[in-house]
Amino acid sequence: MTSITGHSEADAGPSGDMAATGRVGDRIFSALATGSGVFVVTLIGLVAAFLLAQAVPSLMDNKASFLTSREWQVSAGDLRFGIADLLWVTVISSVIAMAIAVPVAIGVALFLTQYAPRRLARPFASLIDLLAAVPSIVYGIWGYFVLRDFVQPVQSFVESALGWFPLFAPLTVSGTIFLASIVLAIMILPIITAISREVFDQTPAAHKEAALALGATRWEMVRTAVLPFGKPGVISASMLGLGRALGETIAVTLLLSVTRGTFSWSAFAGGETFASRIANGSAEFDTPLKTGAYIAAGLVLFLLTFAVNAVARIVIERRKAFSE
Amino acid sequence: MAQRIDVKDLNVYYGSFKAVEDVSMSIEPRTVTAFIGPSGCGKSTFLRTLNRMHEVIAGGRVEGTVALNGRDLYSKDIDPVAVRRTVGMVFQRPNPFPTMSIFDNVAAGLRLNGVKTKAVLAEAVERSLKGANLWNEVKDRLDKPGAGLSGGQQQRLCIARAIAVEPQVLLMDEPCSALDPISTLAIEDLIDEIKQQYTIVIVTHNMQQAARVSDRTAFFNLAATGKPGRLIEMGDTAKIFSNPTEKATEDYISGRFG
Amino acid sequence: MSTVTSSTEPSAVPSVGGGLSGLSRGRSVTNSIMTVVVYAAFLLALVPLAWILWTVLSRGYGLLMDQNWWLTSQRGITPRRVGGGAYHAILGTLVQAAVCALIAVPIAVFTAIYLVEYGRGKLARAVSFMVDILTGIPSIVAALFIYAVWVTTFGFQRVGFAVSLALVMLMIPVVVRSTEEMLKLVPNELREASYALGVPKWKTIARIVIPTALSGIITGVLLGLARVMGETAPLLILGPYSASINTSLVDGPMAALPTMIKDNFGQALQPATDRLWASALTLILLVLLLNGAGRVVARFSAVR
Numbered sequence: 039m040t041s042i043t044g045h046s047e048a049d050a051g052p053s054g055d056m057a058a059t060g061r062v063g064d065r066i067f068s069a070l071a072t073g074s075g076v077f078v079v080t081l082i083g084l085v086a087a088f089l090l091a092q093a094v095p096s097l098m099d100n101k102a103s104f105l106t107s108r109e110w111q112v113s114a115g116d117l118r119f120g121i122a123d124l125l126w127v128t129v130i131s132s133v134i135a136m137a138i139a140v141p142v143a144i145g146v147a148l149f150l151t152q153y154a155p156r157r158l159a160r161p162f163a164s165l166i167d168l169l170a171a172v173p174s175i176v177y178g179i180w181g182y183f184v185l186r187d188f189v190q191p192v193q194s195f196v197e198s199a200l201g202w203f204p205l206f207a208p209l210t211v212s213g214t215i216f217l218a219s220i221v222l223a224i225m226i227l228p229i230i231t232a233i234s235r236e237v238f239d240q241t242p243a244a245h246k247e248a249a250l251a252l253g254a255t256r257w258e259m260v261r262t263a264v265l266p267f268g269k270p271g272v273i274s275a276s277m278l279g280l281g282r283a284l285g286e287t288i289a290v291t292l293l294l295s296v297t298r299g300t301f302s303w304s305a306f307a308g309g310e311t312f313a314s315r316i317a318n319g320s321a322e323f324d325t326p327l328k329t330g331a332y333i334a335a336g337l338v339l340f341l342l343t344f345a346v347n348a349v350a351r352i353v354i355e356r357r358k359a360f361s362e
Numbered sequence: 363m364a365q366r367i368d369v370k371d372l373n374v375y376y377g378s379f380k381a382v383e384d385v386s387m388s389i390e391p392r393t394v395t396a397f398i399g400p401s402g403c404g405k406s407t408f409l410r411t412l413n414r415m416h417e418v419i420a421g422g423r424v425e426g427t428v429a430l431n432g433r434d435l436y437s438k439d440i441d442p443v444a445v446r447r448t449v450g451m452v453f454q455r456p457n458p459f460p461t462m463s464i465f466d467n468v469a470a471g472l473r474l475n476g477v478k479t480k481a482v483l484a485e486a487v488e489r490s491l492k493g494a495n496l497w498n499e500v501k502d503r504l505d506k507p508g509a510g511l512s513g514g515q516q517q518r519l520c521i522a523r524a525i526a527v528e529p530q531v532l533l534m535d536e537p538c539s540a541l542d543p544i545s546t547l548a549i550e551d552l553i554d555e556i557k558q559q560y561t562i563v564i565v566t567h568n569m570q571q572a573a574r575v576s577d578r579t580a581f582f583n584l585a586a587t588g589k590p591g592r593l594i595e596m597g598d599t600a601k602i603f604s605n606p607t608e609k610a611t612e613d614y615i616s617g618r619f620g
Numbered sequence: 621m622s623t624v625t626s627s628t629e630p631s632a633v634p635s636v637g638g639g640l641s642g643l644s645r646g647r648s649v650t651n652s653i654m655t656v657v658v659y660a661a662f663l664l665a666l667v668p669l670a671w672i673l674w675t676v677l678s679r680g681y682g683l684l685m686d687q688n689w690w691l692t693s694q695r696g697i698t699p700r701r702v703g704g705g706a707y708h709a710i711l712g713t714l715v716q717a718a719v720c721a722l723i724a725v726p727i728a729v730f731t732a733i734y735l736v737e738y739g740r741g742k743l744a745r746a747v748s749f750m751v752d753i754l755t756g757i758p759s760i761v762a763a764l765f766i767y768a769v770w771v772t773t774f775g776f777q778r779v780g781f782a783v784s785l786a787l788v789m790l791m792i793p794v795v796v797r798s799t800e801e802m803l804k805l806v807p808n809e810l811r812e813a814s815y816a817l818g819v820p821k822w823k824t825i826a827r828i829v830i831p832t833a834l835s836g837i838i839t840g841v842l843l844g845l846a847r848v849m850g851e852t853a854p855l856l857i858l859g860p861y862s863a864s865i866n867t868s869l870v871d872g873p874m875a876a877l878p879t880m881i882k883d884n885f886g887q888a889l890q891p892a893t894d895r896l897w898a899s900a901l902t903l904i905l906l907v908l909l910l911n912g913a914g915r916v917v918a919r920f921s922a923v924r
Binding site for chain 1: 647650651654660664665671675727728730733735737743744749750752753755758764765767772773792820821822825849850853856878881885904907908
């Protein structure tokens with residue numbers, strides 16, 4: 039590769055179609071490769087199709103409004119279910135998690151790429167990556183048995199100070215959205231950090247030097263050269279983190295107190311997300327109609343994460359187009 | 363505004379590697395000084411010590427003194443950031459900030475220094491772009507990205523960005539090596555104009571360029587690869603190119619001219 | 621001087637490059653504050669890591685010292701009784717992950733080969749896009765999909781193999797991405813040298829490209845395995861827990877470490893709580909072992 043420009047030559051890269059001949063081996067091999075590619079594309083289509091097909095009968099039988107109802111009555115005969123509160127709890131828990139994780143992740147990524155001694159940057163980065171290796175059920179039990187007792191006083195403090203605001207209204211629930219959000223924040227931190235780190239690292243030295251040569255301090259250099267360059271990457275990383283938080287199942291299931299029949303806008307309420315409702319109901323998947331109600335919730339979750347991930351992807355693609 | 367630079371007994375190191383050895387020289391205000399010499403002779407490294415940019419690379423350090431109007435840039439109470447604000451720099455490859463508009467690029471240094479008033483910024487941007495002979499070409503599209511300009515325009519934008527903060531010295535590290543001949547000519551004309559106000563130091567590989575733009579020339583060389591670079595000879599450009607004192611200088615210059 | 625004179629005089633361009641006196645107070649204070657903030661962010665991120673690892677290690681290591689933990693199941697052990705082991709769950713986790721890898725790795729490697737060696741145009745972009753979507757698909761959605769196919773459509777039981785199928789969906793994108801990265805790193809000269817010898821394209825890929833990228837592919841597989849072993853959601857939907865040893869993927873409930881943790885979670889009794897932490901520690905050790913192995917292999921491949 040003549041990488042005069044220093045870019046990887048992925049695009050102009052190893053197509054080498056002149057080498058593909060009509061011989062049997064080549065045909066089989068290329069069919070296997072293309073087939074696998076097609077399979078992956080089809081798989082996503084199948085997921086949507088199967089979930090939709092099995093959700094529709096239940097949705098037709100649903101006597102409540104699927105989008106606006108807070109009921110979840112799926113026993114045989116009388117189907118009344120809606121996702122209004124699931125949507126709220128899913129979104130608010132993920133948004134709070136993002137609000138905590140994104141600033142910290144940006145700080146960690148800046149530390150690893152711009153501040154830490156070069157020699158230590160790599161081992162430090164592996165430490166943060168370890169957070170991603172911890173299974174989510176371990177986060178769940180740790181949050182439940184250990185962190186909860188530490189979060190409680192924080193909650194009480196916020197409740198007494200800001201309780202007039204609906205989001206911080208005091209309630210007597212032990213497994214709160216707030217607690218789940220903190221654990222979610224820790225879980226998505228390594229994802230956001232890893233991608234942000236990568237883009238910050240790619241900031242051209244020329245831009246950093248340009249800032250320094252103007253008499254910028256280190257922080258000003260970060261602000262003028264590193265952050266603007268990395269911004270699309272950070273946005274995209276945050277979206278991936280958001281997607282992960284929206285769909286996280288077991289940690290949230292273990293942490294959130296199920297409080298059916300009551301609803302509050304407070305972050306100190308319990309509740310269920312799409313994923314935890316499905317997980318909590320998994321033992322009672324007996325009739326197709328009942329299961330279909332849960333599958334309908336799963337379909338909405340699928341669409342939600344699909345949209346978030348697609349946006350992340352588009353943002354990062356756009357950045358590539360700009361930087362090359 | 364222009365000020366003189368006095369370098370005394372300067373050694374430059376990267377880690378344990380000695381890149382430049384024992385350089386002493388004086389650079390007069392309102393002149394253009396060219397550094398010439400073969401690749402690896404340390405001229406760019408030395409240039410970067412004049413605004414402490416070599417410290418950006420891990421392990422970079424110096425021994426000796428570099429004085430700007432009598433004040434040592436390396437004394438303990440001097441902040442490298444302040445040095446770089448006073449001694450501006452233009453790089454080999456044009457490096458406008460890609461996410462910023464033309465206007466924001468030129469204004470970047472002033473904004474860093476806390477200038478927020480729109481009118482002040484607008485005036486400084488216009489003055490700097492005019493100073494860099496770029497105003498007429500970009501005045502209608504100041505809000506467009508700086509990266510959209512041609513290579514030569516980008517380099518003049520970088521010069522405008524550097525002079526917007528009114529430095530006292532302007533360092534140029536092979537500013538034309540990535541440009542075509544016409545853009546090169548534009549930059550050379552520009553250097554000739556702005557030397558009225560600034561002390562300019564330019565590193566170049568192009569002998570004719572050194573002869574064309576500079577008042578004084580310094581020739582750097584190294585004994586062998588792996589050995590530190592040294593200042594061989596410095597003098598008026600006319601003398602260096604016509605009648606150098608050192609044999610090495612003559613060999614280098616005549617070799618280049620064939 | 622740069623001490624940005626607080627004079628309200630806006631007309632004069634501030635004499636920014638006036639001299640060498642230090643930075644304005646505000647700027648250097650901001651710089652110091654941000655340095656502290658950035659360091660603090662990193663230290664803050666380390667707190668939960670250390671805390672979690674310490675919690676699980678200190679509460680779980682006791683049972684792991686007993687060899688019965690590694691050799692026996694929980695058959696016949698009630699929550700209030702001590703004893704028994706995690707053999708059944710370790711076995712289930714390993715078997716399910718191994719079967720998952722057997723299915724996922726060929727598909728993923730061929731998909732990566734398609735993307736790097738064959739794919740052009742619309743289909744390649746679609747494949748690449750869908751791999752990203754697959755990366756972000758929540759594991760509970762993957763599990764629901766397999767449920768919709770395996771149980772509702774075909775009428776099969778909830779068994780280990782169904783879990784493996786759901787895990788396949790989660791493992792494919794991990795392996796595709798790491799394989800793709802490695803294949804791209806293989807220099808084009810190698811391919812051309814091979815073509816110049818008259819070697820057909822498929823043989824060039826199979827004999828030259830893949831072996832050169834092998835260590836990277838193995839790293840991807842190990843990291844993928846580490847990810848799927850810790851997944852709980854597919855087990856909730858598709859893999860009911862069993863306290864006994866079950867070696868069959870297609871018959872009867874099969875235990876796995878995450879469901880063993882979940883099973884002990886609901887019990888407030890000390891013997892169950894001990895088993896909860898011990899099985900969590902076992903799972904973490906397994907995952908970290910695979911992760912570490914992946915990194916070691918990657919380290920070797922970096923030399924190339």
